[in-house]
Amino acid sequence: xxxxxxxAPKAKEQANTGSNPSSANPSNINPKTINERSAYxxxxxxxxxxxxxxxxxxxxxxxxxxxxWTNLTYVRKAQDQKRLPLxxxxxxxxxxxxxxxxxxxxxxxxxxxxxxxGNKIYDWGRDRAGxxxxxYTPEQFxxxxxxxxxxxxxxxxxxxxxxxxxxxGGLATLEDEExxxxxxxxxxxxxxxxxxxxxxxxxxxxxxxxxxxxxxAQVEGEGALASIAYSDDYAEAMSYLRAVMAKKxxxxxxxxxxxNIILMNPAHYTVWLYRFSIISSLNISxxxxxxxLNKVSLAHLKNYQIWHHRQLLLDHFYPLFDPVDGxxxxxxxxxxxxxxxxxxxxxxxxxxxxxxxxxHVWSYRQYLVRKLGLWNLSEEIGYVETxxxxxxxxxxxxxxxxxxVFSNPAHASSNPEIPATKFDPKVPADVTEREVGYAKRKIExxxxxxxxxxxxxxxxxxxxxxxxxxxxxxxxxxxxxxxxEEEVTSSHALDMLAEAWAEKGExxxxxxxxxxxxxxxxxxxxxxxxxxxxxxxxxxxxxxxxTSRSFHPPRPQKNxxxxxxxxxxxxxxxxxxxxxRAGDESASKARKPGxxxxxxxxx
Amino acid sequence: xxxxxxxxxxxxxxxxxVKYIQSLDTKKDEYDYWLTEHLRLNGLYWxxxxxxxxxxxxxxxxxxxxxxxxxxxxxxxxxxAAPGHDAHMLYTVSAVQILVMVDALDELETRGPGxxxxxxxxxSLQNPSTGIFAGDEWGEEDTRFLYGALNALSLLGMxxxxxxxxxxxxxxxxxxxxxGYGVRPGAESHAGQILTCVTSLAIxxxxxxxxxxxxxxxxxxxxxxCGGLNGRPEKREDVCYSWWVLASIEIxxxxxxxxxxxxxxxxxxxxxxxxxxxxDRPNNMVDVWHTCFGIAGLSLLNYPGLAPVDPVYFRYxxxxxxxxxxxxxxxxxxxxxxxPGPRVEYVFLRCINSPVxxxxxx
Numbered sequence: 001x002x003x004x005x006x007x008a009p010k011a012k013e014q015a016n017t018g019s020n021p022s023s024a025n026p027s028n029i030n031p032k033t034i035n036e037r038s039a040y041x042x043x044x045x046x047x048x049x050x051x052x053x054x055x056x057x058x059x060x061x062x063x064x065x066x067x068x069w070t071n072l073t074y075v076r077k078a079q080d081q082k083r084l085p086l087x088x089x090x091x092x093x094x095x096x097x098x099x100x101x102x103x104x105x106x107x108x109x110x111x112x113x114x115x116x117x118g119n120k121i122y123d124w125g126r127d128r129a130g131x132x133x134x135x136y137t138p139e140q141f142x143x144x145x146x147x148x149x150x151x152x153x154x155x156x157x158x159x160x161x162x163x164x165x166x167x168x169g170g171l172a173t174l175e176d177e178e179x180x181x182x183x184x185x186x187x188x189x190x191x192x193x194x195x196x197x198x199x200x201x202x203x204x205x206x207x208x209x210x211x212x213x214x215x216x217a218q219v220e221g222e223g224a225l226a227s228i229a230y231s232d233d234y235a236e237a238m239s240y241l242r243a244v245m246a247k248k249x250x251x252x253x254x255x256x257x258x259x260n261i262i263l264m265n266p267a268h269y270t271v272w273l274y275r276f277s278i279i280s281s282l283n284i285s286x287x288x289x290x291x292x293l294n295k296v297s298l299a300h301l302k303n304y305q306i307w308h309h310r311q312l313l314l315d316h317f318y319p320l321f322d323p324v325d326g327x328x329x330x331x332x333x334x335x336x337x338x339x340x341x342x343x344x345x346x347x348x349x350x351x352x353x354x355x356x357x358x359x360h361v362w363s364y365r366q367y368l369v370r371k372l373g374l375w376n377l378s379e380e381i382g383y384v385e386t387x388x389x390x391x392x393x394x395x396x397x398x399x400x401x402x403x404x405v406f407s408n409p410a411h412a413s414s415n416p417e418i419p420a421t422k423f424d425p426k427v428p429a430d431v432t433e434r435e436v437g438y439a440k441r442k443i444e445x446x447x448x449x450x451x452x453x454x455x456x457x458x459x460x461x462x463x464x465x466x467x468x469x470x471x472x473x474x475x476x477x478x479x480x481x482x483x484x485e486e487e488v489t490s491s492h493a494l495d496m497l498a499e500a501w502a503e504k505g506e507x508x509x510x511x512x513x514x515x516x517x518x519x520x521x522x523x524x525x526x527x528x529x530x531x532x533x534x535x536x537x538x539x540x541x542x543x544x545x546x547t548s549r550s551f552h553p554p555r556p557q558k559n560x561x562x563x564x565x566x567x568x569x570x571x572x573x574x575x576x577x578x579x580x581r582a583g584d585e586s587a588s589k590a591r592k593p594g595x596x597x598x599x600x601x602x603x
Numbered sequence: 604x605x606x607x608x609x610x611x612x613x614x615x616x617x618x619x620x621v622k623y624i625q626s627l628d629t630k631k632d633e634y635d636y637w638l639t640e641h642l643r644l645n646g647l648y649w650x651x652x653x654x655x656x657x658x659x660x661x662x663x664x665x666x667x668x669x670x671x672x673x674x675x676x677x678x679x680x681x682x683x684a685a686p687g688h689d690a691h692m693l694y695t696v697s698a699v700q701i702l703v704m705v706d707a708l709d710e711l712e713t714r715g716p717g718x719x720x721x722x723x724x725x726x727s728l729q730n731p732s733t734g735i736f737a738g739d740e741w742g743e744e745d746t747r748f749l750y751g752a753l754n755a756l757s758l759l760g761m762x763x764x765x766x767x768x769x770x771x772x773x774x775x776x777x778x779x780x781x782x783g784y785g786v787r788p789g790a791e792s793h794a795g796q797i798l799t800c801v802t803s804l805a806i807x808x809x810x811x812x813x814x815x816x817x818x819x820x821x822x823x824x825x826x827x828x829c830g831g832l833n834g835r836p837e838k839r840e841d842v843c844y845s846w847w848v849l850a851s852i853e854i855x856x857x858x859x860x861x862x863x864x865x866x867x868x869x870x871x872x873x874x875x876x877x878x879x880x881x882x883d884r885p886n887n888m889v890d891v892w893h894t895c896f897g898i899a900g901l902s903l904l905n906y907p908g909l910a911p912v913d914p915v916y917f918r919y920x921x922x923x924x925x926x927x928x929x930x931x932x933x934x935x936x937x938x939x940x941x942x943p944g945p946r947v948e949y950v951f952l953r954c955i956n957s958p959v960x961x962x963x964x965x
Contacts, residue, residue, distance in 0.1 A: 268688075269691065393836070393837040400791070407789050525860060528819070528859075528861075530859075535816075
């Protein structure tokens with residue numbers, strides 16, 4: 001066994017006496033940074049290294065130095081191999097020489113090539129902030145080392161936990177205390193990993209409950225045209241979802257997983273469907289599910305999936321309402337249904353308070369009315385009326401009113417030949433009267449509001465009444481048409497008057513109405529009004545005949561008198577084609593239907 | 604045309620929009636991107652349509668497009684929104700439309716379960732007693748799915764797989780007192796649902812069932828003083844309605860009932876001329892959906908430099924010879940009144956079991 005030398009002190013001396021311009025001088029015994037410390041240690045262990053590089057290689061060293069270096073290198077390597085294959089005499093000489101030179105037997109490996117960038121002996125890497133760990137002070141480094149040791153320790157304990165779990169046959173049989181301890185360990189581990197490496201450990205990876213699941217990463221498909229980057233939480237949750245969906249697992253933890261994903265991305269339709277299948281399998285209380293769904297709905301107002309989910313729930317659980325006297329349960333015959341309906345309506349009201357025109361909500365509402373038979377529920381029509389009182393322009397409310405009144409089985413023939421919009425003899429006259437009256441009152445509130453006008457027309461059609469019956473009503477909003485003091489407070493009224501007069505055969509007046517609309521009262525829809533005029537003048541050629549040939553769009557310039565356009569070289573009365581000017585009384589009188597316009601057809 | 608009178612900023616910034624669409628699949632660091640994973644295939648379709656209409660069909664790489672589309676397909680023939688998402692009507696339709704656009708429909712046969720499987724998936728979603736289509740096995744019913752089904756099936760040449768008459772019946776039942784159509788019978792008239800109903804009837808050759816003047820009137824009322832269109836009375840204007848309303852009104856031949864110049868102006872104002880893309884209203888955030896529909900709207904209004912768009916099938920209008928080549932059964936061709944700008948040919952496909960009589964053939 002080679003005798004040990006007092007390596008360190010002698011080496012220091014050696015280092016000091018040698019012509020080593022390197023960093024191994026006394027002041028560095030207290031290195032400020034780890035890099036400095038490494039450099040010092042290197043020098044101490046390889047006293048000839050810098051001399052060697054200085055003189056350009058081993059051949060530049062003095063013979064004594066060369067011998068020392070060679071011996072040392074040999075010993076170091078041999079130490080690695082744990083043997084010194086020399087004959088005894090050579091061995092003795094070797095060790096004598098080494099002891100005399102006083103170099104340390106142990107040291108850092110000599111660097112053959114260049115040192116690391118910045119003349120560093122070793123690259124300690126970077127911390128999470130990107131800082132070179134080699135620049136840490138020794139105290140900082142010690143702390144870091146402490147953390148890393150702790151990480152290792154926690155990992156070991158974690159493995160023990162897994163072993164214990166396997167031994168007892170699963171998580172369920174473990175003591176809660178054990179599981180909690182593991183949770184705490186993992187929390188600490190996650191925290192340390194974040195501090196040391198900036199690594200984020202996902203929520204699911206930290207949860208012992210999910211240990212048995214191997215998360216499935218996103219597969220982008222060939223070419224990855226639509227490559228997706230995620231937020232870490234979402235990515236992790238989705239990878240667990242893929243794994244459990246592949247296993248078709250329906251369990252409470254999966255339910256929680258779907259909830260988590262939905263809260264992050266409620267439009268992900270696949271996860272909703274999976275949730276529903278879990279709910280069905282586990283027979284989850286619908287009341288609880290609906291309560292949860294209500295919260296999500298209020299947070300995400302424009303989402304199809306939420307409402308379809310709600311509908312699925314209702315379809316699935318409606319059969320739980322027992323039929324009454326052989327008839328399906330409705331709000332009319334079952335208190336239970338009525339109560340449920342009212343609770344649903346209560347929630348829908350909350351949604352509509354946020355957005356009174358939410359298409360999904362109204363669509364679901366109609367489904368509910370049909371499903372639960374809410375036609376005669378006074379709260380229903382009452383609510384619609386309240387909404388219209390609050391905002392007479394709420395088209396959705398008007399639309400719903402039409403539905404409630406005219407799709408009510410009591411008022412509608414079940415004859416499939418009669419679509420919901422056409423005249424139905426089953427509609428009681430008093431209902432029609434009532435609705436016409438209602439529409440009229442609301443029109444008076446805001447004459448330029450479209451919805452009640454559309455409603456009025458719809459009611460008239462449904463109830464089999466003629467538009468001309470509205471002439472007097474419309475004239476409230478139109479005064480002195482075509483004259484200097486012309487006053488129109490509703491373009492819709494003027495539009496309806498045109499229709500009414502056309503119906504009555506008063507083409508001149510109808511034409512005037514359309515013209516005034518095109519010129520002043522609804523200029524943006526000039527094309528429509530001109531088209532209406534064309535229909536009046538030449539019905540045979542018009543597009544009013546609803547055949548598919550009407551898809552061939554009409555060519556308004558042909559065969560039709562196009563008013564407003566100036567035409568050269570025509571012998572016409574000067575009012576033809578020109579809007580009547582203020583004060584030009586003759587203009588409105590001069591236009592006569594028939595002859596002049598017939599002439600136009602020759603073009 | 605009107606562009607001569609418009610200031611520079613009121614031109615269509617085509618280059619910027621092309622760049623925007625191209626950049627969409629590279630925005631890996633944007634939160635919104637993964638939030639819309641469930642729309643991925645639709646997004647691709649909207650982007651591609653926009654590019655085709657702007658004349659930049661090659662801006663997205665074709666092989667990768669096809670690869671991605673096929674990677675969304677399931678064994679049952681249907682397509683999901685992205686790999687791993689459940690099969691659904693909406694994405695199946697987008698898939699078929701994309702493959703037709705890049706002329707890769709044959710790859711369905713060579714690389715997937717085959718066209719027949721796709722047709723089977725779609726047709727299996729029809730409710731035989733009511734005629735409506737569900738989106739998937741979970742049963743949500745919506746006229747959007749009905750339109751999608753008829754659209755995709757006629758592109759595949761497989762409309763005989765479904766009951767067109769029943770589908771037509773359902774659409775008619777969705778007609779409302781104001782002339783419009785809703786998502787289901789009785790539901791409020793809505794411009795989006797109206798387009799799905801009108802196009803469905805067009806595909807079925809049954810536009811005779813539409814009260815054209817009444818609907819035209821309702822649609823024309825969508826135009827607001829700013830020139831933009833809304834989707835229902837008393838709602839705000841939105842550039843996507845430039846498509847929903849405009850295509851409907853074009854199909855029923857009443858486009859002249861709205862002020863086209865004002866609408867063009869409005870759409871152009873919705874552009875982000877620097878970073879590209881269009882938004883729902885001027886100065887809002889852009890997205891590919893509004894970009895696609897704004898450009899389609901401009902095309903339909905004969906804005907110069909854009910390829911003609913087919914309002915029934917919602918893609919660039921294919922010339923008749925191509926349709927014949929594809930084996931589609933053409934029964935009528937019509938033209939719009941000629942204005943400056945490209946001619947648009949609308950092609951109607953006869954459904955094989957439709958009651959349409961032969962006199963409608965031209």
